Amino acid sequence: MSGAPFAQVTIVGLGLLGGSIGHAVQAYMPGVRVVGYDADPDVRAKARALGLAHGIADDAASAALGSDLVVLCVPVGAMGAAAVALAPGISADAVISDVGSSKGSVARALAEALPGHHVIPAHPVAGTERSGPDAGFATLFVNRWCIVTPPENAAPAKVAQLVAFWEALGARVETMDADHHDKVLAVTSHLPHLIAYTIVGTASDLEQVTQSEVIKYSAGGFRDFTRIAASDPTMWRDVFLSNREAVLEMLQRFTEDLTELQKAIRKGDGDTLFDQFTRTRAIRRGIIEMGQDDARPDFGRADHSGKG
Amino acid sequence: MSGAPFAQVTIVGLGLLGGSIGHAVQAYMPGVRVVGYDADPDVRAKARALGLAHGIADDAASAALGSDLVVLCVPVGAMGAAAVALAPGISADAVISDVGSSKGSVARALAEALPGHHVIPAHPVAGTERSGPDAGFATLFVNRWCIVTPPENAAPAKVAQLVAFWEALGARVETMDADHHDKVLAVTSHLPHLIAYTIVGTASDLEQVTQSEVIKYSAGGFRDFTRIAASDPTMWRDVFLSNREAVLEMLQRFTEDLTELQKAIRKGDGDTLFDQFTRTRAIRRGIIEMGQDDARPDFGRADHSGKG
Numbered sequence: 001m002s003g004a005p006f007a008q009v010t011i012v013g014l015g016l017l018g019g020s021i022g023h024a025v026q027a028y029m030p031g032v033r034v035v036g037y038d039a040d041p042d043v044r045a046k047a048r049a050l051g052l053a054h055g056i057a058d059d060a061a062s063a064a065l066g067s068d069l070v071v072l073c074v075p076v077g078a079m080g081a082a083a084v085a086l087a088p089g090i091s092a093d094a095v096i097s098d099v100g101s102s103k104g105s106v107a108r109a110l111a112e113a114l115p116g117h118h119v120i121p122a123h124p125v126a127g128t129e130r131s132g133p134d135a136g137f138a139t140l141f142v143n144r145w146c147i148v149t150p151p152e153n154a155a156p157a158k159v160a161q162l163v164a165f166w167e168a169l170g171a172r173v174e175t176m177d178a179d180h181h182d183k184v185l186a187v188t189s190h191l192p193h194l195i196a197y198t199i200v201g202t203a204s205d206l207e208q209v210t211q212s213e214v215i216k217y218s219a220g221g222f223r224d225f226t227r228i229a230a231s232d233p234t235m236w237r238d239v240f241l242s243n244r245e246a247v248l249e250m251l252q253r254f255t256e257d258l259t260e261l262q263k264a265i266r267k268g269d270g271d272t273l274f275d276q277f278t279r280t281r282a283i284r285r286g287i288i289e290m291g292q293d294d295a296r297p298d299f300g301r302a303d304h305s306g307k308g
Numbered sequence: 309m310s311g312a313p314f315a316q317v318t319i320v321g322l323g324l325l326g327g328s329i330g331h332a333v334q335a336y337m338p339g340v341r342v343v344g345y346d347a348d349p350d351v352r353a354k355a356r357a358l359g360l361a362h363g364i365a366d367d368a369a370s371a372a373l374g375s376d377l378v379v380l381c382v383p384v385g386a387m388g389a390a391a392v393a394l395a396p397g398i399s400a401d402a403v404i405s406d407v408g409s410s411k412g413s414v415a416r417a418l419a420e421a422l423p424g425h426h427v428i429p430a431h432p433v434a435g436t437e438r439s440g441p442d443a444g445f446a447t448l449f450v451n452r453w454c455i456v457t458p459p460e461n462a463a464p465a466k467v468a469q470l471v472a473f474w475e476a477l478g479a480r481v482e483t484m485d486a487d488h489h490d491k492v493l494a495v496t497s498h499l500p501h502l503i504a505y506t507i508v509g510t511a512s513d514l515e516q517v518t519q520s521e522v523i524k525y526s527a528g529g530f531r532d533f534t535r536i537a538a539s540d541p542t543m544w545r546d547v548f549l550s551n552r553e554a555v556l557e558m559l560q561r562f563t564e565d566l567t568e569l570q571k572a573i574r575k576g577d578g579d580t581l582f583d584q585f586t587r588t589r590a591i592r593r594g595i596i597e598m599g600q601d602d603a604r605p606d607f608g609r610a611d612h613s614g615k616g
Contacts, residue, residue, distance in 0.1 A: 145527070220493060233585035241581070253513070268552070283522065
């Protein structure tokens with residue numbers, strides 16, 4: 001492999017994640033060729049202008065030609081169709097991977113579309129609320145976790161190559177099975193997004209409080225939810241549809257816990273509220289200690305300087 | 309008033325908010341004397357070491373002596389008792405205000421404890437997840453809104469003085485009645501905190517997903533909630549108990565909306581999910597345009613540099 005785990009990488013779907021991989025490979029893996037493709041001609045034109053890859057192909061199959069790694073960066077509901085379009089160009093020994101936020105349904109869709117190929121799904125747990133080809137940047141994966149979910153029959157050498165690829169982009173890699181991934185992400189990512197989308201929707205529907213008041217006084221906590229709720233709607237629609245069972249299970253537990261706090265408020269039970277509010281600090285400390293968030297108050301937001 | 313609206317300000321309760329007012333008055337209102345008091349002797353010692361005020365008194369009544377503004381910065385459930393302790397030292401023409409997150413119950417508690425005094429409650433919509441005397445800083449209120457809720461019989465000159473005080477600290481001031489404040493904050497602050505505390509609790513109780521996995525993969529959205537859920541438990545217990553009705557009303561609406569999304573996920577209704585996820589972006593845009601949040605992706609968090 002002479003240094004880099006792959007000689008040529010094809011990125012399919014040039015939004016925030018795909019674009020960031022394009023930047024990152026060029027930044028951290030000199031000598032590796034990057035080919036990009038997006039089904040949208042406007043996105044391809046932007047990608048060319050932004051230099052997201054060494055070459056941007058105009059159809060999927062030719063984008064895959066000669067690459068030993070193909071990474072699908074499309075919404076999880078579009079993985080199957082994207083893989084079918086790539087199939088004619090994919091070489092037999094190439095690794096096919098992706099960046100989707102749910103893994104069970106993607107593994108099934110890719111295995112069905114590309115039988116006999118080296119399909120090894122993965123999920124870098126990284127992103128921002130932005131989307132589109134100009135949202136990407138090379139350091140998106142630095143110090144973030146990437147979860148690789150190899151199927152049972154995956155070739156260990158191919159898995160090792162994919163792991164080395166993500167490590168070269170700055171990520172820390174963990175492997176687990178797809179079902180477990182989907183449960184973990186249901187709680188650390190999918191449920192938080194569902195709740196954020198809900199509360200922002202609730203706030204915009206009130207009669208007694210105007211939308212402009214909600215905006216003005218959002219610094220009391222609400223504004224944090226609006227950032228998450230500004231994420232790409234297509235991507236998130238697909239996540240909820242593809243990880244339905246795990247999301248509904250976590251939602252059920254959340255609702256039970258919320259009902260308990262609701263009851264404590266109604267009854268004026270301050271002790272229960274205090275106990276619940278106290279035990280949540282340890283998790284925040286753990287996240288800071290593990291380097292998974294900015295330790296400064298308010299994420300070190302710039303607005304305290306008055307520039308806000 | 310010769311420039312400054314007040315000659316001497318007493319701050320009671322020297323945590324994040326009280327400490328920040330102490331810093332801010334010294335930074336932005338030169339010539340105004342600041343006296344501090346906290347019921348906890350350890351906090352008083354720290355406040356002296358940190359220079360949060362020109363003088364720190366050892367009992368409440370003497371802290372209030374000679375001040376024309378007294379600001380209570382204690383948890384909303386402790387306002388009444390704190391006011392009773394101050395009463396012997398408060399002069400007849402002093403303005404009594406506070407920084408509590410709920411206003412109806414505070415207005416009643418202060419009016420009862422200090423009959424005949426100029427009670428004008430207020431709420432600067434500012435803060436971080438930190439608490440304690442060393443968490444404060446002078447710019448906390450810059451470009452943030454402060455909501456003043458004057459009772460019907462408030463003297464207009466006194467209200468104007470309090471407004472001028474907050475403007476001098478960098479805040480933008482709005483006045484409204486206490487009941488309306490409590491409805492607005494129930495949605496922009498109280499409900500978001502309740503939900504954040506709940507989801508962090510839910511995540512820490514799971515059997516299939518370990519706490520260390522929750523921490524590791526928190527960058528998918530969860531970590532944002534842990535910041536809010538690291539806020540002071542006593543303060544928030546009191547907020548929910550004192551603004552019970554408005555919080556329960558907003559919670560009811562949130563639960564209805566969440567149930568609708570839950571049903572859409574269960575039924576595989578992607579159109580409803582997409583529509584709901586699309587309409588939430590406008591509010592985020594409004595918040596950014598109004599300067600109420602950092603426009604950079606991910607709040608401009610430092611972690612993309614790899615220092616995280």
